[in-house]
Amino acid sequence: MRPKRMQVAVLNITTHPHTPAQYIELFLRAKQERVVGLAHGDRHAIVSSFSKSTSNDIELWTGHLNSFVDFDPKAPWLNVxxxxxxxxxxxxxxxxxxxxxxxxxxxxxxxxxxxxxxxxELDSGLGAHSVCRAMRLILNNKKVRGELPEVTVTIEQERETLERIFEMQTLKHLRIMVTRPNPDDFGDEDEEIERRLERQRARKLTLTLDSEKGQGLTPDDETRKLARLAMSNGRVFAEGVGPKGPQKISTENHPLIGTTLYNAVTTLKDVAFVQAAKEVLTSVFTKVRK
Structure with missing residues (x-):
């Protein structure tokens, strides 16, 4: 039997102030209150289960995100x-x-x-942007968020896309948006931006660079650091000229995807998923430090 493929994506969920217990409480309330979030079109999502995993090497809480179609029954109906x-x-x-x-x-x-x-899990018909939208609405519902300020939900993005941006032959426009990170994620870079935003009572920072006419941008180290941070806490958009002509690249359109293969006869799907989750989490924290 050919091995089955499982694909997963990652969201970064941040609150201020924050503790691991606080994040867990958010999900417990989302499940208890049965809060629904719009994913796309008429499809909505709900956290239907959430419990601590038996995994020994990392603390994980696992569950199911169920999606369904909801509509207004009072709207006009069609007799086909x-x-x-x-x-x-x-x-x-x-x-x-x-x-x-x-x-x-x-x-x-x-x-x-x-x-x-x-x-x-991506194999359920919901894409990264749909899940991001649904979770943002669920976690920011007043019944779930309580007295916390806004819960920020962003898509973890491919670092390779950022490399493509900086490798453009002529980089004409660069826009970096970074939301306030949790400073304990990746060290000094997070701490510096987090303190800067906190001092100014800001929730996010946007940097826009446009090149001189007939020239290309040469981003410095600070700009590149900010762009790397945006892969987990925002997004980067660029316009320029590459080997095949004009290019427009948005890192938000390139989520980080983890892929794993497993034998459906010898391995349960939930076991394969936990393994895939661990692998992609390792990938996130390995790539961001490079």
Whole structure:
């Protein structure tokens, strides 16, 4: 039997102030309150389970993110046989229980409270941007967030995309957006930006550089540090000229994807997912320090 492939992506979830226990409490409340977040279109998501994993080498909490289709039953209905709007008496016969939702899909997720990273399965039909949107809405719901300030949710992005930006033959425009990081993630670079934003009571920092006419940008070390930080805490957008002509690159369109292969006969899917989560978390913290 050919091995099965599993792909995962990662979100960075940050609060200020923050402790591992505080992050865990956020997810426990999200599950308890059954808060729903819009993912895309009519598809919504909910944290349906959340419990501590039995993993020994890293603290992980695992669960399921369930998505489903929700719609306004009072909106116009279509009678497909007649090809026209359904009559009021036809719609009146439709009874939809409030606690039943159609088109359910389920994805594994794992949360590492020490690094506040949320790893989720991509094979369930929800992409990285959809999950990011849903989790941002869920965790910032007043029932979940409580008295905390805004919970920031960002996509962990490929470092290779940033390399492509800095390797452009002519870099004409560079925009870096960084939200306030947790200073214990990656050392001095995080601490410096975190203190700078805190002093100015700022939630995020945006740096925009445009080149002189007929010239290309030459980003210095400080700009490159800020861009690296944005791979976990923001995004970078660039315009310039590459080997094949004009280019526009947004790192947000290139999430970090972890891929693992497993034998479905000998390995349970949830076990394979936990292994994939550990591998991608290792990748995040190895690449960012390079």
């Amino acid at each position: 046989e007649r090809g026209e709007a359904a009559a009021p008496n036809e719609v009146a016969s439709v009874q939809l229980p409030e606690d039943l939702k159609p088109s359910m899909k389920q994805a594994f997720f794992a949360f590492a409270p020490q690094s506040h990273r949320f790893v989720f």
